[in-house]
Amino acid sequence: MRTGTVKQFAEKASFGFIEDDQNHKxxxxxxxxxxxxxxxxxxxxxxxxxxxxxxxxxxxxxxxxLARD
Structure with a gap:
């Protein structure tokens, strides 16, 4: 599994973007x-x-x- 950070999420549109930890795309x-x-x-x-x-x-x-602490 890859890991990343949510960069954008439009709740009304139900989509967004996740930035990858490894390649930053x-x-x-x-x-x-x-x-x-x-x-x-x-x-x-x-x-x-x-x-x-x-x-x-x-x-x-x-x-x-979702990442768990």
Whole structure:
């Protein structure tokens, strides 16, 4: 799993971007990729782990989990 930081998340549009810790690139994330119970949203600055997969317009985040302290 890769790790990164949420850089942007538009709750009304249900998508955002996660910056990868390793290569510092930003990748698209859609709310359906969040693997948490209940209401699915991300907060700017939140730490996450995820995988990358090919989407319609390039690589995007899938299987997104919130980092646990």
């Amino acid at each position: 930003s990748y698209f994330v859609f709310y359906t990729a969040i693997k948490e119970e209940g209401y699915k949203r991300l907060e700017v600055g939140q730490r996450v782990s995820y995988q990358l997969a090919q989407g319609k317009h390039g690589l995007q985040c899938v299987n997104v989990y």
